[in-house]
Amino acid sequence: MATANKNLSNYDKNTIPNAKDFRFGIVVSEWNDKITNGLYNGAEAALLDCGALPENIIRWDVPGSFELIYGAKKMIETQNVDCVITIGCVIKGETMHFEFVCEGVTQGIKDLNVQSDIPTIFCLLTDNNEQQSIDRSGGVHGNKGTEAAIAAIKMADLRKNANR
Numbered sequence: 001m002a003t004a005n006k007n008l009s010n011y012d013k014n015t016i017p018n019a020k021d022f023r024f025g026i027v028v029s030e031w032n033d034k035i036t037n038g039l040y041n042g043a044e045a046a047l048l049d050c051g052a053l054p055e056n057i058i059r060w061d062v063p064g065s066f067e068l069i070y071g072a073k074k075m076i077e078t079q080n081v082d083c084v085i086t087i088g089c090v091i092k093g094e095t096m097h098f099e100f101v102c103e104g105v106t107q108g109i110k111d112l113n114v115q116s117d118i119p120t121i122f123c124l125l126t127d128n129n130e131q132q133s134i135d136r137s138g139g140v141h142g143n144k145g146t147e148a149a150i151a152a153i154k155m156a157d158l159r160k161n162a163n164r
């Protein structure tokens with residue numbers, strides 16, 4: 001289903017574990033910061049709405065989406081978190097740089113999920129233009145940050161139960 005056919009901000013708290021016992025790291029790219037801050041706000045609001053404690057949400061900023069990989073790796077290594085959310089927004093320019101950044105971040109986040117026991121959630125917008133990013137960070141299509149927060153809670157809970 002394309003994003004255009006679903007609202008990214010919709011969730012049913014009855015289907016989501018309580019987040020009160022989980023610690024979350026959120027790594028945020030400074031590129032397109034109007035968008036990434038909107039994504040962060042959606043993620044933070046959803047985590048708090050589902051019971052997460054403010055002191056259990058740790059935010060680090062990195063220069064661009066490519067640095068999300070290293071930031072998430074160090075967050076996992078040093079902050080005793082139960083899940084990491086990586087937030088970035090890559091918007092197509094004139095060159096192939098878009099493709100390489102998007103693919104590189106995708107592969108890097110995938111590698112973290114393979115190599116680490118801590119889930120890393122992929123909240124990266126890869127858009128053709130700024131309007132698409134606006135629409136997905138609190139606009140007409142909802143907020144992908146909200147979606148990422150719900151995924152983070154569910155994966156932290158899955159990890160807890162799997163490691164019992």
Ligand SMILES: Nc1c(NC[C@H](O)[C@H](O)[C@H](O)CO)[nH]c(=O)[nH]c1=O
Nearest residue numbers: 029031063064065066088089090091
């Ligand atoms: N063009 C965008 C970038 N480019 C920067 C890279 O992410 C990286 O910081 C740089 O190559 C240095 O390593 N980053 C975004 O997040 N969004 C863009 O649209």
Ligand SMILES: CC(=O)[C@@H](O)COP(=O)(O)O
Nearest residue numbers: 091092093094095097098
């Ligand atoms: C995704 C990017 O790095 C891109 O915004 C850079 O723009 P350009 O391809 O025009 O250099």
